[in-house]
Amino acid sequence: MPEGHSVHRITRQFARHFVGEQVAASSPQGRFAGGAAEIDGRTMLSAKAVGKQMFLEFTGGLWLRVHLGMYGAWDFAGDITTDATTSSANGRMGQTNQRGTVASGAAPSGAGTEGENEDSLHSIGAPRRARLRMAEAETLRSSPGEQDDTFPAEPIGAVRVRLLTSHSVADLRGPTACEVLYPEQVAAVLAKLGPDPLVDDPVEAEDRVVKTIGKKPTPIGLLLMDQSVISGIGNVYRAEILFRARLNPHTPGKLVPAESVRALWRDWTYLLDIGVSTGQMMTMDGLDEEQFTRALASRDDRHWVYHRTGKPCRVCGTPIVMEVAAARKLYYCPVCQA
């Protein structure tokens, strides 16, 4: 399921290609016919992401809230942006102990994602005719240069919502949440969410997180997954951030030193930037070129501990431990994170 970085990337597609456009909304599958009718014909005014939730604003004070949940995905077609490297990963680099391999602009291309090769052939960020699925992974549905037969294509399968402009189409499947809200209702949802590094003031947000976590007896491994504490972290980033901090997941929040909490928050900020700019959950820094290539090719070589049960810790060689907590798998090194 998409963690925070994917939702920001999807939102960026809407901001670039749908905001300012009149939108025809429909529910080919039928399960969202009423909501689609409310939005149909309105102009999209803004697209915002907070954590794993996306909010699309339409004229008349209507908002579409979408949460992709476990299986949800957006399929874009028509004029969409397929660059992997646009913007801002470099801004916050250098805060932690990374050595900049990722930051250097060597954008991942690899299996299942849009790639740098296309960027070198086309101007970066230029809209292209293409099909792109955006969820946990982003896959280009047609080969570069290939023309779509018709626009828009007939919706295939269970499309909950189709949003169509004169140049672009977005199909939503399998979301956990998809609903039309009034501004007060949007505010109520936002009020329950913890800070998002790409939304909130960095200093304010950091202090807020320190305060929240400092009060709780709950294990830090659970707090990082709690969207009311911090927005956007999921199971992969949770495990990886804790390893990078060498923190034991069971440590009660209130026993984690404030400085460590600040470091966690800053590391999340850093990893989110990489995720948004590359489209991948790259959580290992300082890889040499060979390691980096391998990491892009194989999911199993991309993380420190996630999905590595029984495999040797990349730092100390101890077998990685997996345990189930709150119905989610938690991975950590029992020695490095003692």
Place this chain on the structure above:
DNA sequence: CATCGATGTTGAG
């Protein structure tokens, strides 16, 4: 080709 499992959340019990 059948089965498994997943990057998530909600609500019932």
Place this chain on the structure above:
DNA sequence: TCAACCTCGATGG
């Protein structure tokens, strides 16, 4: 605590 939601890539035969 656990099933339900609902989709599809990975895996194994």
